[in-house]
Amino acid sequence: MDKILLPSMMCANFADLANEVKKLEDANVSGYHIDIMDGQFVPNFGMGLQDLEVIRKNTKKLVDVHLMIDNPEKHIDLFAKMGVDIIYIHPESDIHPAKTLQTIKQKNIKAGIAINPGTSVETIKPLLHIIDYIMVMTVNPGFAGQKYLDYVDYKIEELLEDSFKSQFNYAVFVDGAISPERIDKLSTMGVEGFVLGTSSLFNKKKDYKTIINGLR
Template sequence: MEKLLCPSMMCANYGNLSEEVEKLEKAGADIFHIDIMDGQFVPNFGMGLQDVEFICKKATIPVDAHLMIENPGSYVEKFAKMGIKIIYIHPESDVHPTRTLQSIIDAGATPGIAINPGTAVATIKPLLPFVKYVMVMSVNPGFAGQKYISSVDEKIKELIELKEKYGYEVMLDGACSPERVETLSKMGVKGFILGTSALFGKGKPYKELLDGLRAL
């Protein structure tokens, strides 16, 4: 199955962000993934708006934004204007998630939802007709380098069974090791957010690592 390989730019080398973007694009990355955190919905702060704006201007491939923030609907237009092509929201953080998903479409971006490890598929099922991507969090959101929570495997299977009916793709964010990329892509997961488990800090060229993941 063809994969979407999406570097998590929170893990990139900020000493030379411009070079990182160029290297990752030349290596064959499909989508740049940007984590936005407000210190409230998750106990951490993510990438700054200046970094987001720079990556959007520099990149020639799509850039997505994972909004781990309260009231994401208030910021949809801001991120869309920056050039973000895919916007993920957490339904738990929004009083009216359907309205926010529609506002993403109206702003010219593609809507997605992110599902925490403790969120059941049944609770987000009414939102599935409105999204193009469902991103399963296999770690608790907010921090890089966490261990994979194996209980999400059943949730992934359930979402894969439903995806043809609703027309979305399943993505995975968190502890995406090469072994997991291989296993879950064969099951039907389309995209993988790549951090320190498979891409960054490995001491190997990005192209070698991405080519290896794509060949699995």
């Protein structure tokens, strides 16, 4: 099965965002990953609604939003109206994460949870019955260009273990310092999707099409 390769659009060239999407479309990426940050849940501000609007307007492919914001339940309707395909929330940012995830699914949008390096599998287990995706953060969220945290691999292994995963119906994606070497290793483990930033896609000498073909 082909792996899902999603450019992290916070790393793209914002001076010409529509053209960036065109070049990524030509490279046959699987879709687009949008980081939304409020400066509260994480110590940084992320992409804006206008950026999301430009990306959504210029592609028919999958667009996900990773909500690194407090109280995401207040904004689910807004992102649903913008035509996104997957919404990720952090369980720690929401008073009633199960209710918010159910709201996402009721809008015919795939529901996902993003788990920080310090979030254990045991704490999210009650939510696994109602999600479609788990995005494992392999860096602490909020900034591009960080170092991969090797200890997170144990958590990925636990989520992919047959005896555990067979109880649920989710796909595992990873986000943070995802290099070609990491893709090779994690693909073998069973990870299905990869968010691509500066470690593998952006700010390279090769064009996007050559890079994506190489990763595939």
